[in-house]
Amino acid sequence: MIRHFLHSLAALAALSLPVARPALAEDSLTTMAQLEVLPGWDRADGTRVVGLHITLPPGWKTYWRAPGDTGIPPLIALDGSRNLTAMAPQWPTPDVFSQDGMRSVGYHDGVILPVILTPESPGAPIDLHGRIQIGICKDICVPAELAFDAALPPGSGQRDPQISAALADRPIAGHDAGLGRITCSVSVTPDGLSLSADFVLPSTGSTEYAVVETANPEVWVAEAETERRGDTLHVQTEMMHVEGGGFALDRSGIRITVLGSDKAVDIQGCPAP
Secondary structure, eight states: OHHHHHHHHHHHHHHHSOOOOSSSOHHHHHHHSEEEEEEEEEOTTSOEEEEEEEEOOTTOEEEOSSOOTTOOOOEEEOTTOBSOOEEEEOOOOOEEEEETTEEEEEEESEEEEEEEEEOSSTTSOEEEEEEEEEEEESSSEEEEEEEEEEEEOTTOOOOOHHHHHHHHTSOEEGGGGTOOOEEEEEEEOSSSEEEEEEEEOOOOOSSEEEEEEOSOTTEEEOOOEEEEETTEEEEEEEEEETTOSOOOOOGGGOEEEEEESSOEEEEEOOOOO
């Protein structure tokens, strides 16, 4: 577990700091990973839906918000944007990759990432300016930074079917998937905490893989063990703080995504027995 944790920290550090790329020139990275802003549409509540369309060459992949032990989490920065107070990415259902006995979570060949923008002044233009840092992989994995800049006038844009399809492809809520009773047991380990979750959930397919997240970005979560026991799915994982030592776990902030071969389910909150 510690080896995987240190590997994840190294991946994050590599993405956050300037990286020497002796094998791939900067223009080569730009050619491999490209980004287009799909302008989207305004919603009745004053927010706006846009799409970040990332395209990669065939066979390349990039990562989901929780990429697994060997992945690099995407980082979105909107520095320099005007008339913007908040953004909320809406992640489509990812795939599970297996390579050299390790698993990661992400997207083949690219992804359309819907983002909900909240303007400071609804009805006024939004100047969207920023960058997204991602990891892209094939035979090797490299970090890439993609800049974007778009002027979004108010009241313009019809519903984009590509963005709508990406929104529809998100994991479904637990109650819509038939989620029943759920309980979580937490115990202390030498490195942090162990989490054991059991919940009644109809099968999501012949293969099922669970990803556990917490509301605290400084808590690292190990790859979960997933076992189907009739109508009950058992998920077991371990957690530790990136700085070591003890930490408080907010049960309401626990998020478990079940990625099945037939459908994906988003379960939020994990109460005590």
